[in-house]
Amino acid sequence: xxxxxxxxxxxxxxxxxxxxxxxxxxxxxxxxxxxxxxxxxxxxxxxxxxxxxxxxxxxxxxxxxxxxxxxxxxxxxxxxxxxxxxxxxxxxxxxxxxxxxxxxxxxxxxxxxxxxxxxxxxxxxxxxxxxxxxxxxxxxxxxxxxxxxxxxxxxxxxxxxxxxxxxxxxxxxxxxxxxxxxxxxxxxxxxxxxxxxxxxxxxxxxxxxxxxxxxxxxxxxxxxxxxxxxxxxxxxxxxxxxxxxxxxxxxxxxxxxxxxxxxxxxxxxxxxxxxxxxxxxxxxxxxxxxxxxxxxxxxxxxxxxxxxxxxxxxxxxxxxxxxxxxxxxxxxxxxxxxxxxxxxxxxxxxxxxxxxxxxxxxxxxxxxxxxxxxxxxxxxxxxxxxxxxxxxxxxxxxxxxxxxxxxxxxxxxxxxxxxxxxxxxxxxxxxxxxxxxxxxxxxxxxxxxxxxxxxxxxxxxxxxxxxxxxxxxxxxxxxxxxxxxxxxxxxxxxxxxxxxxxxxxxxxxxxxxxxxxxxxxxxxxxxxxxxxxxxxxxxxxxxxxxxxxxx
Numbered sequence: 001x002x003x004x005x006x007x008x009x010x011x012x013x014x015x016x017x018x019x020x021x022x023x024x025x026x027x028x029x030x031x032x033x034x035x036x037x038x039x040x041x042x043x044x045x046x047x048x049x050x051x052x053x054x055x056x057x058x059x060x061x062x063x064x065x066x067x068x069x070x071x072x073x074x075x076x077x078x079x080x081x082x083x084x085x086x087x088x089x090x091x092x093x094x095x096x097x098x099x100x101x102x103x104x105x106x107x108x109x110x111x112x113x114x115x116x117x118x119x120x121x122x123x124x125x126x127x128x129x130x131x132x133x134x135x136x137x138x139x140x141x142x143x144x145x146x147x148x149x150x151x152x153x154x155x156x157x158x159x160x161x162x163x164x165x166x167x168x169x170x171x172x173x174x175x176x177x178x179x180x181x182x183x184x185x186x187x188x189x190x191x192x193x194x195x196x197x198x199x200x201x202x203x204x205x206x207x208x209x210x211x212x213x214x215x216x217x218x219x220x221x222x223x224x225x226x227x228x229x230x231x232x233x234x235x236x237x238x239x240x241x242x243x244x245x246x247x248x249x250x251x252x253x254x255x256x257x258x259x260x261x262x263x264x265x266x267x268x269x270x271x272x273x274x275x276x277x278x279x280x281x282x283x284x285x286x287x288x289x290x291x292x293x294x295x296x297x298x299x300x301x302x303x304x305x306x307x308x309x310x311x312x313x314x315x316x317x318x319x320x321x322x323x324x325x326x327x328x329x330x331x332x333x334x335x336x337x338x339x340x341x342x343x344x345x346x347x348x349x350x351x352x353x354x355x356x357x358x359x360x361x362x363x364x365x366x367x368x369x370x371x372x373x374x375x376x377x378x379x380x381x382x383x384x385x386x387x388x389x390x391x392x393x394x395x396x397x398x399x400x401x402x403x404x405x406x407x408x409x410x411x412x413x414x415x416x417x418x419x420x421x422x423x424x425x426x427x428x429x430x431x432x433x434x435x436x437x438x439x440x441x442x443x444x445x446x447x448x449x450x451x452x453x454x455x456x457x458x459x460x461x462x463x464x465x466x467x468x469x470x471x472x473x474x475x476x477x478x479x480x481x482x483x484x485x486x487x488x489x490x491x492x493x494x495x496x497x498x499x500x501x502x503x504x505x506x507x508x509x510x511x512x513x514x515x516x517x518x519x520x521x522x523x524x525x526x527x528x529x530x531x532x533x534x535x536x537x538x539x540x541x542x543x544x545x546x547x548x549x550x551x
Contacts, residue, residue, distance in 0.1 A: 145458075148458055155443065167427070241340060302356045
């Protein structure tokens with residue numbers, strides 16, 4: 001704390017926070033105030049709202065099936081083309097602290113639900129925009145925040161009342177596919193959304209525990225290779241390794257494979273301490289070489305005796321060991337990562353063996369077929385491990401014309417896989433196209449008339465904010481936004497049909513049940529809840545003290 005002389009008060013900065021002690025001497029509350037900028041009260045709230053709206057407006061044009069993509073270039077020149085909200089905000093490197101809150105909001109939605117990352121930010125930005133009007137009219141920010149919280153509960157209750165449940169099974173998953181198609185329709189891979197949605201649903205059902213309604217996402221691996229076309233993307237009921245058989249003369253296809261999964265290297269043992277070997281005669285050198293060969297022979301014999309016909313090793317092995325394995329007709333793969341080893345062990349039912357002495361037939365993994373596949377005119381090769389003993393590990397193999405396309409496809413497939421997982425956890429859906437938001441908006445507007453306090457203004461503002469989603473959908477689809485919204489809203493009221501939304505794809509009907517546009521209930525509820533929480537936090541900030549950039 002810096003104590004000031006009363007006469008020095010003339011030279012102090014206007015923005016200083018001064019207090020006076022019992023003797024009338026002023027002192028500074030905030031240390032080094034002259035190097036900090038400070039914004040208080042309504043001005044601080046307005047500044048925060050404008051920062052959040054700026055971030056939300058960036059994502060607004062990416063919403064919906066006709067949403068535009070963004071091209072983002074990183075500092076080191078890498079280019080990313082995407083319309084995934086979470087990815088856009090991650091790559092933008094937002095500096096403003098309130099902007100960072102929206103980045104966190106999008107990330108939370110991505111981690112918890114996996115889809116709806118754009119919509120949640122657009123919704124939060126719209127809520128803040130409506131709150132700004134109420135602040136100008138003199139409504140206290142806390143009353144707005146409380147009103148928003150109450151309104152969000154009404155909206156979530158309405159969502160639960162209009163949600164529909166559907167049943168699915170391993171052989172009847174059409175509804176799951178339709179919901180995943182809704183997610184993929186806004187992505188760059190929308191032209192093959194049916195095939196991609198089926199791949200994602202089959203992958204999720206292969207690893208799902210339907211009794212516990214749980215999906216272990218670690219068992220779904222997404223691999224990619226540049227080349228080919230998007231339609232060549234396939235689901236492999238097993239593991240795909242970006243490796244090749246270690247020797248060109250080893251067998252490239254192994255039927256009925258019995259796999260030894262090793263974490264010990266094919267090398268002679270090395271002492272833990274520093275050591276030095278002096279060899280002064282040719283005989284000693286020959287003895288040493290023979291000793292090494294005996295070690296290698298012992299290792300290969302132990303593998304052969306266990307009944308294995310394929311070795312997968314975490315470490316490398318030198319040419320001599322490789323040559324011996326080839327002579328013993330034991331195909332081998334080296335330098336396989338730890339994560340892949342675990343997946344192979346899960347898929348094949350094998351055990352990871354740390355020492356050759358512990359290798360037994362019971363610890364071998366089993367697979368119907370292992371084959372090495374080459375691609376195009378390049379020397380790129382990959383290893384397919386198919387028809388595994390335990391099929392609860394699958395790989396989606398993505399092909400595409402360039403790296404940007406493949407990266408965006410992987411992000412899109414991740415969203416669709418998350419949607420399928422959410423539906424297995426909770427098989428309730430609401431209809432898309434902005435129909436759920438319009439229905440919630442009408443419900444909140446009706447509830448506003450029953451609220452006696454100032455919060456009813458917040459209710460109406462919340463209802464208007466929910467309409468930002470259908471308006472953005474109409475705008476991005478080239479439709480007149482206000483006309484489209486008012487027409488659908490009037491029909492929802494007149495027909496009491498909460499499934500009418502914006503006809504983004506110009507099919508000719510506003511009924512989302514006929515268009516087959518689904519969204520998960522938990523995803524939509526999470527959007528409203530998370531957006532409300534962040535807006536409450538931003539509204540309650542009334543004093544911003546930050547280092548002055550020009551100090």
